[in-house]
Amino acid sequence: MRWSVRHHERPDERAKTDEAQFQYLGQILLILVLALTKLSMTWFLRHLTQMKRIVVACNLLFGSVLGWATVSLFAFAFQCPLHEPWIYSPEKCAGVSSE
16 A cells, blocks of 8 residues: 655635634734733732722723723734735735834
């Protein structure tokens, strides 16, 4: 019995688009997961103690994390044109290119 290795063809445009969409969604979900983790820990610390200074600090941190998450989500989601935001092109998208 003889085994042969098939050469994979180049992925078609649909596969590339699907991959880009999944990466785009994954990055948005990463921001959400990080924000929810930070909010969860802040909420836990807030209810762990009744010291006024810690409560105020946790409330400030909670607001800061919410602000960071909101700005990050909007900055990432709207860095490229809305008809295909998952396709990153340095010529069309905001931000500094890696070149």
